[in-house]
Amino acid sequence: MKDTPLANCERDFLLKAIEEKKRLDGRQTYDYRKMKITFGTDYGCCFVDLGKTRVMAQVSCELVTPQENRPNEGIMFFNIELSPMAAPEFEQGRQSELSVKLNRQLERCLRNSKCIDTESLCVVSGAKVWKVRVDVHMLNHDGNLMDAASIAAISALSHFRRPDVSIEGEEVTIYSPDERDPIPLSIYHMPISVSFSFFQQGTYLLVDPCEREERVMDGLLMIAMNKHREICSIQSSGGIMLLKEQVMRCSKIASVKVSEITELIQKALENDKRARKAGGRCGFAESLPQERITALKMDETPVEMTDVTDRANEIVQKAEVPPQTVPVPGVGQVGQGLQNTWGLEEEEEGEETDDSEEDDKEDTVSKMEVEKSGVDVVEISDSEEEEVVILHQEKPDKAPKHTGSSSHQKGAATSKKRQTK
Amino acid sequence: MEVCGPSSVSLREFGCEQMLLSRPDGSASFVQGDTSVLAAVYGPAEVKVSKEIYDRATLEVLVQPKVGLPGVRERSQEQSVRETCEGSLLLSLHPRSSLTLVLQVLHDDGSLLSCYLNAACMALMDSGLAMSCLFCGVTCAIDADGQIITDPTAAQEKDCRALMTFAIDSKDRKVMMSSTKGSFSVHELQQCIAVSQKAAESIFLFYRDSVRRRYSKNT
Numbered sequence: 001m002k003d004t005p006l007a008n009c010e011r012d013f014l015l016k017a018i019e020e021k022k023r024l025d026g027r028q029t030y031d032y033r034k035m036k037i038t039f040g041t042d043y044g045c046c047f048v049d050l051g052k053t054r055v056m057a058q059v060s061c062e063l064v065t066p067q068e069n070r071p072n073e074g075i076m077f078f079n080i081e082l083s084p085m086a087a088p089e090f091e092q093g094r095q096s097e098l099s100v101k102l103n104r105q106l107e108r109c110l111r112n113s114k115c116i117d118t119e120s121l122c123v124v125s126g127a128k129v130w131k132v133r134v135d136v137h138m139l140n141h142d143g144n145l146m147d148a149a150s151i152a153a154i155s156a157l158s159h160f161r162r163p164d165v166s167i168e169g170e171e172v173t174i175y176s177p178d179e180r181d182p183i184p185l186s187i188y189h190m191p192i193s194v195s196f197s198f199f200q201q202g203t204y205l206l207v208d209p210c211e212r213e214e215r216v217m218d219g220l221l222m223i224a225m226n227k228h229r230e231i232c233s234i235q236s237s238g239g240i241m242l243l244k245e246q247v248m249r250c251s252k253i254a255s256v257k258v259s260e261i262t263e264l265i266q267k268a269l270e271n272d273k274r275a276r277k278a279g280g281r282c283g284f285a286e287s288l289p290q291e292r293i294t295a296l297k298m299d300e301t302p303v304e305m306t307d308v309t310d311r312a313n314e315i316v317q318k319a320e321v322p323p324q325t326v327p328v329p330g331v332g333q334v335g336q337g338l339q340n341t342w343g344l345e346e347e348e349e350g351e352e353t354d355d356s357e358e359d360d361k362e363d364t365v366s367k368m369e370v371e372k373s374g375v376d377v378v379e380i381s382d383s384e385e386e387e388v389v390i391l392h393q394e395k396p397d398k399a400p401k402h403t404g405s406s407s408h409q410k411g412a413a414t415s416k417k418r419q420t421k
Numbered sequence: 422m423e424v425c426g427p428s429s430v431s432l433r434e435f436g437c438e439q440m441l442l443s444r445p446d447g448s449a450s451f452v453q454g455d456t457s458v459l460a461a462v463y464g465p466a467e468v469k470v471s472k473e474i475y476d477r478a479t480l481e482v483l484v485q486p487k488v489g490l491p492g493v494r495e496r497s498q499e500q501s502v503r504e505t506c507e508g509s510l511l512l513s514l515h516p517r518s519s520l521t522l523v524l525q526v527l528h529d530d531g532s533l534l535s536c537y538l539n540a541a542c543m544a545l546m547d548s549g550l551a552m553s554c555l556f557c558g559v560t561c562a563i564d565a566d567g568q569i570i571t572d573p574t575a576a577q578e579k580d581c582r583a584l585m586t587f588a589i590d591s592k593d594r595k596v597m598m599s600s601t602k603g604s605f606s607v608h609e610l611q612q613c614i615a616v617s618q619k620a621a622e623s624i625f626l627f628y629r630d631s632v633r634r635r636y637s638k639n640t
Contacts, residue, residue, distance in 0.1 A: 001466050052443045058487045085461040085523040140442040296631040297436035303620045312611035
């Protein structure tokens with residue numbers, strides 16, 4: 001789907017407002033939107049809401065053979081999916097420029113910074129290592145996908161637990177989560193990316209741009225840092241020229257923001273740990289907000305089943321057995337194909353199969369009323385006006401077989417005339 | 422094989438939230454027990470010339486699994502959902518347009534296809550597209566003893582002999598789509614259909630309650 005273009009008046013309005021130090025949602029220049037981090041039912045699933053931007057990350061692992069040049073290290077794989085749900089211009093399967101950019105940045109942020117201890121993922125050196133896969137899905141695009149994705153990815157990695165493994169000589173045993181508690185990954189530090197958008201050739205700067213602001217920006221600077229004030233990666237895109245002082249200032253702002261965000265992540269992880277220990281149910285289902293008018297929950301409801309057997313019996317009894325001989329299992333019939341219907345062209349018109357009733361065939365298969373030979377008027381379509389009259393009953397003895405084979409399609413038409421009980 | 426009398430059959434607790442995403446025209450999340458699905462609808466919008474149909478809208482359904490890329494199983498689920506939606510949407514009101522329905526798995530704990538159907542219906546309702554009837558999905562499983570279980574969890578699905586999902590419409594409680602796996606007798610099939618039709622009653626009541634609640638504040 002094509003994206004709706006931005007109107008010139010809207011662009012001018014946004015730029016003018018930024019010049020006057022005003023933002024659409026009333027934030028200050030360095031303010032982040034409201035951030036919410038929740039975890040799913042299974043380990044390694046994390047939802048991040050950054051204002052209206054929504055992102056979900058899922059971590060999974062499997063055992064694979066390691067790369068030849070690194071036999072002692074596990075493998076990390078990152079994948080950012082720009083789901084067509086997030087914005088109308090995202091297309092399924094298409095590697096757009098934005099998707100490549102986000103994937104590269106996430107890889108640099110998490111893989112090259114060596115935040116995960118990959119050597120601890122090794123099970124049998126040179127033979128079996130854990131491959132940890134992080135899938136990040138964008139659910140709603142309201143700007144600043146990179147920050148949300150990096151927060152979701154690192155939170156999901158911190159939340160994830162991999163199965164426990166024990167090695168006795170040559171034998172490797174992997175325990176299921178019921179047998180032994182799964183163990184967390186060893187994470188050295190948490191790199192988090194902070195985005196700065198620049199307007200008017202670098203004159204004005206905004207932190208955490210929303211989708212409108214991203215549309216009118218000149219360039220973007222992404223700084224990935226951890227709370228120990230170590231820069232993990234910097235990327236500047238859009239071709240803007242930045243002064244040294246500007247980059248220094250941005251990194252100082254980033255360090256403040258990163259420490260706040262890291263605290264938030266830790267708090268969320270602790271809340272989740274406490275909830276799981278208390279034995280409560282956790283996950284998306286539980287985090288459904290109750291007080292909102294757009295949400296509703298219903299408890300477990302029993303299904304009334306009193307006359308189910310009677311109804312079923314009734315339907316099965318009413319059904320007529322189809323007249324066609326069904327070959328006994330194990331017997332094949334060669335040369336007994338369908339009747340050639342090329343000669344009878346009228347029969348092939350109007351054989352509509354309604355999609356909505358097509359699978360009603362399951363009901364009607366047992367109760368097809370097949371019109372046997374000796375019939376002059378064959379009702380094929382639903383319209384009462386169309387009556388196909390066969391003038392020459394050419395092959396009377398083969399007619400049953402013919403109607404039998406086309407009753408497959410007629411079944412749908414006749415089902416409409418079937419008296420519903 | 423005769424199915425022995427079903428003792429107590431129930432649907433897990435369900436919840437739904439509408440209008441959760443700001444970009445799509447309609448969005449809803451549906452939760453059945455622990456299985457949760459997020460659905461988003463875009464449309465009617467511009468359609469590619471290769472996909473346009475001269476007198477109807479082109480409905481496209483995309484199912485996104487949580488891990489990995491969509492595969493064959495997702496394609497078949499997309500087809501089931503698409504056929505159900507085409508049966509209930511009034512597509513001829515929007516010729517040469519496209520309607521896109523995206524379904525994202527948030528957690529899979531059994532009865533996934535029926536959760537897709539329920540989420541899809543709520544999202545279509547939220548988007549305001551004209552429909553001739555509502556639909557809901559019900560999953561039935563027949564376990565090794567021959568008992569019918571509705572809305573099975575993943576563990577129950579694994580041990581069952583047959584698994585069936587039906588899409589039931591709201592006007593006459595007819596079956597719009599069925600997807601079955603495993604072996605079962607004709608009698609068992611009819612029983613499961615009858616059970617699903619009964620279960621559909623409570624789901625439609627739930628739809629009605631959610632929408633009533635949502636529009637209860639007249640601003």
